[in-house]
Amino acid sequence: MAFTQRSERTRTAILEAARRLLAERGYEATTIRAVAAEAGIDPSMVMRYYGSKEGLFGAAVDVDLRLGQAATDCPPERLGEALARHLVARWEGPLSDEFIRLLLRSANTHAVAAAHIRTIFESQVLQMVRDALGDHPDAPRRAGMISTQVLGTALCRYILQLSPVVAMDGETLAATMAPVLQHYLTGDLSAPVGR
Amino acid sequence: MAFTQRSERTRTAILEAARRLLAERGYEATTIRAVAAEAGIDPSMVMRYYGSKEGLFGAAVDVDLRLGQAATDCPPERLGEALARHLVARWEGPLSDEFIRLLLRSANTHAVAAAHIRTIFESQVLQMVRDALGDHPDAPRRAGMISTQVLGTALCRYILQLSPVVAMDGETLAATMAPVLQHYLTGDLSAPVGR
DNA sequence: GTCTATAATTCGATAGAC
DNA sequence: GTCTATCGAATTATAGAC
Numbered sequence: 001m002a003f004t005q006r007s008e009r010t011r012t013a014i015l016e017a018a019r020r021l022l023a024e025r026g027y028e029a030t031t032i033r034a035v036a037a038e039a040g041i042d043p044s045m046v047m048r049y050y051g052s053k054e055g056l057f058g059a060a061v062d063v064d065l066r067l068g069q070a071a072t073d074c075p076p077e078r079l080g081e082a083l084a085r086h087l088v089a090r091w092e093g094p095l096s097d098e099f100i101r102l103l104l105r106s107a108n109t110h111a112v113a114a115a116h117i118r119t120i121f122e123s124q125v126l127q128m129v130r131d132a133l134g135d136h137p138d139a140p141r142r143a144g145m146i147s148t149q150v151l152g153t154a155l156c157r158y159i160l161q162l163s164p165v166v167a168m169d170g171e172t173l174a175a176t177m178a179p180v181l182q183h184y185l186t187g188d189l190s191a192p193v194g195r
Numbered sequence: 196m197a198f199t200q201r202s203e204r205t206r207t208a209i210l211e212a213a214r215r216l217l218a219e220r221g222y223e224a225t226t227i228r229a230v231a232a233e234a235g236i237d238p239s240m241v242m243r244y245y246g247s248k249e250g251l252f253g254a255a256v257d258v259d260l261r262l263g264q265a266a267t268d269c270p271p272e273r274l275g276e277a278l279a280r281h282l283v284a285r286w287e288g289p290l291s292d293e294f295i296r297l298l299l300r301s302a303n304t305h306a307v308a309a310a311h312i313r314t315i316f317e318s319q320v321l322q323m324v325r326d327a328l329g330d331h332p333d334a335p336r337r338a339g340m341i342s343t344q345v346l347g348t349a350l351c352r353y354i355l356q357l358s359p360v361v362a363m364d365g366e367t368l369a370a371t372m373a374p375v376l377q378h379y380l381t382g383d384l385s386a387p388v389g390r
Numbered sequence: 391g392t393c394t395a396t397a398a399t400t401c402g403a404t405a406g407a408c
Numbered sequence: 409g410t411c412t413a414t415c416g417a418a419t420t421a422t423a424g425a426c
Contacts, residue, residue: 392425393425397420397423398419399419400418405415408410
């Protein structure tokens with residue numbers, strides 16, 4: 001259909017406004033009234049289309065991470081670099097969205113958002129490690145530590161905005177993170193980083 | 196003075212209740228009424244002693260991190276391990292407090308909390324790196340990356356509660372984090388394979 | 391020093407006109 | 409399909425009695 005109905009345009013306008021505000025303010029501070037104002041429509045429309053604030057959040061958070069793509073056609077010893085580049089591209093490349101910001105900002109006070117992150121990083125990241133390592137008993141711990149470095153980087157760069165972390169360009173950030181991710185992926189966890 | 200006045204006891208009871216709730220719920224979701232109920236006093240007392248919700252938050256967050264202690268009498272090549280152990284002990288040892296939880300939970304939606312973390316990690320962590328390295332131009336970037344690993348670990352363990360990260364005992368967590376911190380402190384940041 | 395009472399907002403959600 | 413009007417609940421903050 002080349003023609004989108006008025007209601008469809010309103011629906012997506014609401015959703016985009018909600019994602020923008022959730023990424024900026026988190027769940028509690030994002031009011032239905034503010035979403036409506038941002039979308040340029042009446043607050044009651046939000047309720048009409050999404051039923052409740054919780055329903056709106058559920059719709060806003062329903063995004064595919066596509067993390068599996070990072071591992072395609074990549075030798076295990078370069079997986080850390082591939083993952084680092086994939087993530088940074090996802091965060092701030094031309095196809096970026098504010099998804100990671102939205103999740104981090106909302107996860108603190110909103111249990112559903114925290115559960116969502118848990119699901120992502122206990123399935124997708126763990127799955128990726130298992131694809132690289134096989135079903136080694138270390139796999140969950142490795143996936144967990146990868147999550148600490150990845151989410152910590154996003155937290156410091158986008159939420160807390162620590163100046164040295166913000167100052168790096170995407171290339172440098174990925175290159176700096178890569179050896180550590182590689183270490184957590186395939187390195188000896190009880191030995192120094194890098195062999 | 197061995198004798199503490201009634202007002203002093205109330206003041207500290209309020210502060211402790213506030214820290215507890217802020218660590219659990221973050222800034223927005225922590226209401227003055229809930230703090231008062233937790234402390235077993237009237238909501239208006241909170242206003243009387245701390246002026247406003249913002250004033251209460253400022254008082255709750257006014258804590259000394261004592262990060263410098265980690266570096267005393269430690270050779271540079273073991274600094275990563277010392278830092279990792281110091282942090283884990285601080286987070287969950289016998290002298291623990293919920294300070295890191297409080298900050299992380301509030302920083303997302305409350306600008307003052309984010310600024311507070313920025314100050315801590317742009318002064319104390321950077322200072323620590325400079326004590327170890329001298330005033331190298333890499334120092335801020337190293338301090339920034341240390342912050343990503345440290346805060347990311349706290350985020351995944353205490354806030355998001357990723358099961359593999361929660362499952363590790365403190366000893367294992369510190370030992371796993373230590374090589375990465377050492378890498379960021381004194382390693383070759385541009386080398387894909389370290390040393 | 392502690393509490394009651396309440397003002398002034400703001401929120402999520404509903405009912406219904408057009 | 410969109411908006412007006414409003415309800416009921418919750419919030420921060422204030423004024424003042426005891």
